[in-house]
Amino acid sequence: xxxxxxxxxxxxxxxxxxxxxxxxxxxxxxxxxxxxxxxxxxxxxxxxxxxxxxxxxxxxxxxxxxxxxxxxxxxxxxxxxxxxxxxxxxxxxxxxxxxxxxxxxxxxxxxxxxxxxxxxxxxxxxxxxxxxxxxxxxxxxxxxxxxxxxxxxxxxxxxxxxxxxxxxxxxxxxxxxxxxxxxxxxxxxxxxxxxxxxxxxxxxxxxxxxxxxxxxxxxxxxxxxxxxxxxxxxxxxxxxxxxxxxxxxxxxxxxxxxxxxxxxxxxxxxxxxxxxxxxxxxxxxxxxxxxxxxxxxxxxxxxxxxxxxxxxxxxxxxxxxxxxxxxxxxxxxxxxxxxxxxxxxxxxxxxxxxxxxxxxxxxxxxxxxxxxxxxxxxxxxxxxxxxxxxxxxxxxxxxxxxx
Numbered sequence: 001x002x003x004x005x006x007x008x009x010x011x012x013x014x015x016x017x018x019x020x021x022x023x024x025x026x027x028x029x030x031x032x033x034x035x036x037x038x039x040x041x042x043x044x045x046x047x048x049x050x051x052x053x054x055x056x057x058x059x060x061x062x063x064x065x066x067x068x069x070x071x072x073x074x075x076x077x078x079x080x081x082x083x084x085x086x087x088x089x090x091x092x093x094x095x096x097x098x099x100x101x102x103x104x105x106x107x108x109x110x111x112x113x114x115x116x117x118x119x120x121x122x123x124x125x126x127x128x129x130x131x132x133x134x135x136x137x138x139x140x141x142x143x144x145x146x147x148x149x150x151x152x153x154x155x156x157x158x159x160x161x162x163x164x165x166x167x168x169x170x171x172x173x174x175x176x177x178x179x180x181x182x183x184x185x186x187x188x189x190x191x192x193x194x195x196x197x198x199x200x201x202x203x204x205x206x207x208x209x210x211x212x213x214x215x216x217x218x219x220x221x222x223x224x225x226x227x228x229x230x231x232x233x234x235x236x237x238x239x240x241x242x243x244x245x246x247x248x249x250x251x252x253x254x255x256x257x258x259x260x261x262x263x264x265x266x267x268x269x270x271x272x273x274x275x276x277x278x279x280x281x282x283x284x285x286x287x288x289x290x291x292x293x294x295x296x297x298x299x300x301x302x303x304x305x306x307x308x309x310x311x312x313x314x315x316x317x318x319x320x321x322x323x324x325x326x327x328x329x330x331x332x333x334x335x336x337x338x339x340x341x342x343x344x345x346x347x348x349x350x351x352x353x354x355x356x357x358x359x360x361x362x363x364x365x366x367x368x369x370x371x372x373x374x375x376x377x378x379x380x381x382x383x384x385x386x387x388x389x390x391x392x393x394x395x396x397x398x399x400x401x402x403x
Contacts, residue, residue: 027130034127034136037093043068043118053114055396058378059302059323064108064118071106073322073375074142076307077113080175084110087122087143088306089372093136096371102140105158107176113311113318113399122177123156123170133160133168133184140168142306145175146198146206148226155226157198157208160184165192165213169227188220188229195262197307198222199251199281207233207251207281209260214238215245217262219281233282237262241346243271243339251281252308252317254384260285261319261389263304266342267366268324270299271335275389291382291389298335301393303378308389316402317382319391324375328364337361 023031046067053062062070075088090106105123108116123143126134134140139161147154153171156179160166167186170179187193194211201207206222208229219234237246248263258278264271273292276285292300303321310317330338341361343351365371380391381402 023130030130031127034125038125038127041092043120055114055398056379056394057396058380058394059326059376062116062377064116066118068118069373070108070116070377071373072108072377073324073372074306075320076144077309077318077320078145078175079309079312082111084113085119085175086110086116087145089141089143090121091372091375094372096365096369100136101138101368103136104134105140105143105156105179109176119176122172123158123179133158133164133166134181138162138164142195144196144198146200146226147175148206148224149204151225153225154179155182157196159193159196161194165194167193171227182227186228188218189232191218195247195249197249197251198226199253201281205281209234209249209251211237211246211249211262215240217246217249217260217285221282234278234284236260236276236285237287241343242266243342246274248273248305250305250308252310254310254317254389255387257387258283258285259308259389261291261305261308263300264339266338268304268370268372269328269338269361269364269366270297270302270304270324270330271339272298273300273305277387288388291391293390293392295393296332297330298332298339299330301378301380301391302329308382311399311402314399314402315383316399317389318399319378319380319382321378321380322375323378324372325364325366325370326374326376334360 049067064070071090072086072088073091078085087107089102090104093100093103104121104125107119107122110116125136126132141159141161143158145156154175156170158168168184169182172179191212196210208220212218216238217236220229221231221233223230242265245265246262247265250261252259260276272290275291276287278285303323305321307320337357338361340351341353344353382391
């Protein structure tokens, strides 16, 4: 394996070459097609479908105030000046057949957390360079925004999955953008990049936690401008293989403790979560188990965690998760079989799966074959018992009903 620094340098050189070399006829046709799609796209209102919500309905289709399905996959919620902002991957053109993975980063605004107004794209797709990290066919995943008091900027980190396994970093003067590129092909201290989260501490320091290779979850302190890392501060979940190595990295704090919530690794197929605890963001975390209570699915209620945030003025936290495959829900037996199937590929001595179980897993329309345009969201209350977080299923619920 080549050192990450060499791979990064080669990738940057190839991208610089890609900006100046003539595009092929196929690339030119694709650029023209995508530019036409961008010019034609607009959020058509559908008042006949619009719903005035007064509660959460986990896993159900969630429409914006125009009556369109909300497109904030792998996203997060930000509270500012009395309003809520929800942003994430825009999957409006991602149907499991098209090569389009993500069409920019989209944002919505709400006064009550139930009804969301579409604010459009805060980070546009790159429709000039097929090799650019924000090109629609690149694996743009899980944006996170953090405000840097030192610079006054809103800084967005975006994971670029697949072969690149790197970060693209953008920033803006306002939360709602527009966001402009700071750097792409960024590897924190030469580490490859997987799912991640950002968090700012009370002293102004900020931290990045990311799953990386060799498989572990690494913690880094950010530089003063939040646009790079300064040093590594922790390492946990080391030397694990799928499905037990961690993804869906999510950070939150409560009662003086720091929490790290993660999923396992089975693509878009859901799996069991795990939570870990530490006294500070600069210490290694200790696992304390799956926070999903009475979860017969063994698959985090058929979802993957994306964020945990606190409702101001309450002790209530909300766990934000994606149900990537709403048409292919698992029960506990199926989830257990998938876990054995994936584990057997790395440790055949201890994990066994039948040919039928292998075939059933292979038939699932995962990753590129999945129509994430239809993916839904699972928002559930997160409470604490003896310092341990608990997430319980509710068919519907209201945040006002919690203290």
